[in-house]
Amino acid sequence: MPGPILSEHTPHDEAEELLPWYATGQLDEADRAKVHVHLSHCAHCRQQLALERQLIDEFQRIVPEVESGWARLRNRIQAPTPVATRARRSSSSNPFVEAWSLLTRPAVAALIAGQLAFLVIAGTVLVSLGQPAYHTLASPPAPAAGNVIVMFRADATEQDIRKAVRSAGASLVDGPTPANAYLLRVAPARRQLALKELQSDDAVQLAQPIDGSGS
Amino acid sequence: MTWSGSLTTAGTGIRRSPQADDSELLTRVAHGDLEAFEHLYRVYRLRLTRFLAALLKRPELIEEVLDDTMMVVWQTAGSFRGSSKVSTWIFAIAYRKAYKAKARWPDPVEDPEQDDRMSTDPGPDEELGKQQLRAALMKAMDGLSVDHRAVVDLTYFHDMGYREVAEIVGCPIDTVKTRMFHARRRLKQAMSGSLVDWI
Helix, strand or coil: CCCHHHHCCCHHHHHHHHHHHHHCCCCCHHHHHHHHHHHCCCHHHHHHHHHHHHHHHHHHCCEECCCCCHHHHHHHHCCCCHHHHHHHCCCCCCHHHHHHHHHCCCCCHHHHHHHHHHHHHHHHHHHHHCCCCCCCCCCCCCCCCCCEEEEECCCCCHHHHHHHHHHCCCEEEECCCCCCEEEEECCHHHHHHHHHHHHHCCCEEEEEECCCCCC | CCCHHHEECCCCCCCCCCHHHHHHHHHHHHCCCHHHHHHHHHHHHHHHHHHHHHHCCCHHHHHHHHHHHHHHHHHHHHHCCCCCCHHHHHHHHHHHHHHHHHHHCCCCCCCCCHHHHHHCCCCCHHHHHHHHHHHHHHHHHHCCCHHHHHHHHHHHCCCCCHHHHHHHHCCCHHHHHHHHHHHHHHHHHHCCCCCHHHC
16 A cells, blocks of 8 residues: 655665665665665654664563464374374274364364264264155155265355365365254265364364265 | 563574475475474464564463464465465465454553663663663654564564565565654664664
8 A cells, every 4th residue: 555655765764664674674775875874964863763772672572472383283283183093093983083082182172062962963963874765756866965064154255165175176065054054975986085174174174084984 | 561571682593494394384284284283383383473572562462363273374375376375375374364363452551660660670781771762763663663663673583585475465566665764763763762772
């Protein structure tokens, strides 16, 4: 948004604009020399430079007290991948364990309540998968079963959803359910990759594999 | 909680990593080296937290966006082609993530008593004056738009030149200069002369 200052540029304006970077030593030689010469005959800019240096000094005394931990991020990286989840399933086939693993990811406190809701919702959807689908006598053979369950963020637009599904190379099998979950089908061979893509998509709140689908 | 409320004045001491080290670390990260990633994380944690604290007014969002940023670094390190500095690439990711987070979670309502609390800290007159000055500075920052705060923070704290700032926030160089000019004017006006008393 170029303002009136830039449209009426005088050497003085130009030098004054560059003062912050002159003060931090971040100008190239040409700019630095230009400002240096201007300062030699402009008392106003010399005063402004003193102000800049004071501002910078004060700024650098301020550091955030927000804690952030490597352990939290490492846990997130090492969270079970779909492959690991499948391997583990030989000893535990409870799909709720997967949803729980998502909930135990370190997250924002404000999101915890929402994630608990997702646990219930994901469980509901998973249970519904075990129920026989209703077909009329004339209906065609049942389509391929979904092998991924996805929930999108509340503010995800239709375009976001379409983009996420396409990027993952998935097709929509069912949904939205009353809980706004979607069942997707991806080629079994690339389900791991698809899940990774979905889980890293900003529009996606939850993406989990659903086994028993032949994948 | 406001931007100023999420900060202390405990002093800095953040170390800057040489660019060559960053590139080497990122190369190792691209090959799935978790130890290198931990090192990179520790190099950037304070810098990014500081930057995000200038953009976001919810502390819990700062942590989330920091982690989201570093997750993108972990997952896409292999796509870094070296056309910019590693720090520019990482800060640009953080800036985009912060913008998305702000869209999802609007800033909280300001606490009108906050400034009073900050100004009643005990201390010698000079120290009290500096605390008041710092409080005024932080309050003035709160009054700026996120675009202006980003430019101010990257310039004053992270020692970045205007070209690098422009690359991070994704705007023309002249826009960076203009934002900085207006932000400085606003900061000085808001402090209403208190800074001048100390120089």
